[in-house]
Amino acid sequence: MNIRDDWKFRGLVHQVTDDAVLDRLSKGGVTAYIGFDPTASSLHLGSLIQILNLRRLQQAGNRPIALAGGGTGLIGDPSFKAVERPLLNDEQLQENIDGIRSQLSRFLDFSPAAGKAQGLLLNNADWLTKLSLTDFLRDTGKHFTVNQMIAKDSVKSRLDRDDVGISFTEFTYMLLQAYDFLRLNIDHDCTVQLGGSDQWGNITMGTELIRKITGKSSGAGITSPLLLKADGTKFGKTESGENVWLDAERTSPFQMHQYLLNADDAMTPLLLRYFTFLDHDTIRSLDDAIKSAPQERAAQRTLANEVVALVHGEDAAKNAERAGEALFSEEIASLDEKTLLQVVSDAPSSKMTRSELSAGIDIVDLLVRCELASSKGEARRFLEQGGVYINNQRVDAAQAVDTKSILHDRYMVVRRGRKQMHLVVLA
RNA sequence: GGGUCAGUGCCCGAGUGGCCAAUGGGAUCUGGCUGUAAACCAGACGGCUUUGCCUACGGGGGUUCAAAUCCCUCCUGGCCCA
Numbered sequence: 001m002n003i004r005d006d007w008k009f010r011g012l013v014h015q016v017t018d019d020a021v022l023d024r025l026s027k028g029g030v031t032a033y034i035g036f037d038p039t040a041s042s043l044h045l046g047s048l049i050q051i052l053n054l055r056r057l058q059q060a061g062n063r064p065i066a067l068a069g070g071g072t073g074l075i076g077d078p079s080f081k082a083v084e085r086p087l088l089n090d091e092q093l094q095e096n097i098d099g100i101r102s103q104l105s106r107f108l109d110f111s112p113a114a115g116k117a118q119g120l121l122l123n124n125a126d127w128l129t130k131l132s133l134t135d136f137l138r139d140t141g142k143h144f145t146v147n148q149m150i151a152k153d154s155v156k157s158r159l160d161r162d163d164v165g166i167s168f169t170e171f172t173y174m175l176l177q178a179y180d181f182l183r184l185n186i187d188h189d190c191t192v193q194l195g196g197s198d199q200w201g202n203i204t205m206g207t208e209l210i211r212k213i214t215g216k217s218s219g220a221g222i223t224s225p226l227l228l229k230a231d232g233t234k235f236g237k238t239e240s241g242e243n244v245w246l247d248a249e250r251t252s253p254f255q256m257h258q259y260l261l262n263a264d265d266a267m268t269p270l271l272l273r274y275f276t277f278l279d280h281d282t283i284r285s286l287d288d289a290i291k292s293a294p295q296e297r298a299a300q301r302t303l304a305n306e307v308v309a310l311v312h313g314e315d316a317a318k319n320a321e322r323a324g325e326a327l328f329s330e331e332i333a334s335l336d337e338k339t340l341l342q343v344v345s346d347a348p349s350s351k352m353t354r355s356e357l358s359a360g361i362d363i364v365d366l367l368v369r370c371e372l373a374s375s376k377g378e379a380r381r382f383l384e385q386g387g388v389y390i391n392n393q394r395v396d397a398a399q400a401v402d403t404k405s406i407l408h409d410r411y412m413v414v415r416r417g418r419k420q421m422h423l424v425v426l427a
Numbered sequence: 428g429g430g431u432c433a434g435u436g437c438c439c440g441a442g443u444g445g446c447c448a449a450u451g452g453g454a455u456c457u458g459g460c461u462g463u464a465a466a467c468c469a470g471a472c473g474g475c476u477u478u479g480c481c482u483a484c485g486g487g488g489g490u491u492c493a494a495a496u497c498c499c500u501c502c503u504g505g506c507c508c509a
Binding site: 258377417 | 461464506
């Protein structure tokens with residue numbers, strides 16, 4: 001696989017420090033790294049682009065290094081952040097790193113069987129926490145002027161604002177990341193750093209440090225474009241601002257599948273390029289399908305299936321697809337028990353006794369109890385607005401719910417709005 | 428340490444003694460139209476035992492018949508000076 005042509009086609013290259021690096025990667029035998037911020041115990045859809053990029057490199061015969069930011073995580077990357085970030089404590093950080101490690105091993109081959117392309121999983125805490133302050137200031141700090149550090153776009157917004165500032169701690173972050181690249185360059189002959197476009201400033205600090213200290217310009221950087229939705233927010237967050245996580249416990253395969261299935265038309269061609277390994281012809285024909293038959297959403301379907309299969313496996317992808325079809329195309333009351341359970345398997349559920357229900361329960365109380373409404377006032381509002389459904393049938397007035405609504409003698413599906421489901425199971 | 432400005436609902440931000448659960452924008456939510464999109468349109472958006480009551484304008488205390496608004500104090504942050 002020719003990295004240069006493939007990445008150009010996919011639009012994965014935003015900026016490069018040196019165009020020739022794409023040819024080196026195409027030939028193979030190069031070591032490249034990406035740093036992962038341990039701000040949570042799971043990676044999310046946004047970071048999947050970077051993970052897949054490492055995988056693409058590995059497939060082309062290069063050695064990928066995934067660097068967990070155990071040391072830099074203690075500081076916090078200020079790049080393009082509006083405000084200073086709270087520091088993570090040690091246990092939390094360790095937990096996050098462990099979570100991230102196990103996820104990465106699903107995408108990259110860290111086994112010796114991969115030969116020269118065997119991936120490495122490193123943690124910069126291993127060297128950063130041992131670094132002495134005076135050594136660091138003399139050996140690394142001396143190579144940069146505050147003038148150039150202040151000039152970085154990534155911190156400019158913080159310096160310009162008059163209501164918040166930037167702490168010295170966060171300001172030094174870029175030096176630590178530069179040092180990481182230097183270490184990897186010396187210890188592992190790593191010559192390429194990848195990252196999102198927000199990492200450009202940090203990456204170039206690294207290539208510069210390598211040049212100054214080793215005297216060789218063997219460090220190069222590639223950034224990939226930032227993926228923004230039509231409304232300007234980052235791709236990979238739900239409407240409520242939650243990340244779409246790669247961890248099935250946090251974001252179920254079904255939810256991820258739905259998220260991708262709902263990708264808007266304008267964005268889908270890009271997503272197919274970034275998030276799948278589909279060949280160029282297939283992608284082009286899906287581009288056409290969006291134009292000629294948008295209502296079929298063939299591209300979105302393929303995207304959802306491909307990505308969920310990558311992250312959670314083929315079976316999970318098939319299940320998610322089937323569940324979605326059943327949920328949206330059939331009357332839920334006519335499904336058999338097994339299908340019904342599968343369809344609502346992702347929805348939260350709660351138990352209720354038979355006697356409670358036969359006595360008749362107020363729909364307002366039911367909504368609050370199922371956590372579909374955060375207060376009774378809100379529950380009443382949903383009812384007034386016609387946003388409440390029992391077994392997919394709209395409930396229009398504040399009426400009591402009783403045993404008539406039970407499916408298969410023990411289930412009841414309560415829905416609020418288009419997609420908020422809750423399963424009530426009779427005990 | 429000194430000076431100074433600020434802290435309002437999810438976010439931004441108006442309000443500077445009663446007409447304030449607090450203008451406006453954004454976000455969000457519900458409905459409509461659709462393709463389980465986008466855009467667009469309409470409505471909602473602190474809680475409750477809902478013609479009323481309770482809780483809320485950084486925390487605490489005070490003045491007043493009445494405070495988001497005035498005073499004191501503390502906390503937090505910005506900027507300037509040292």
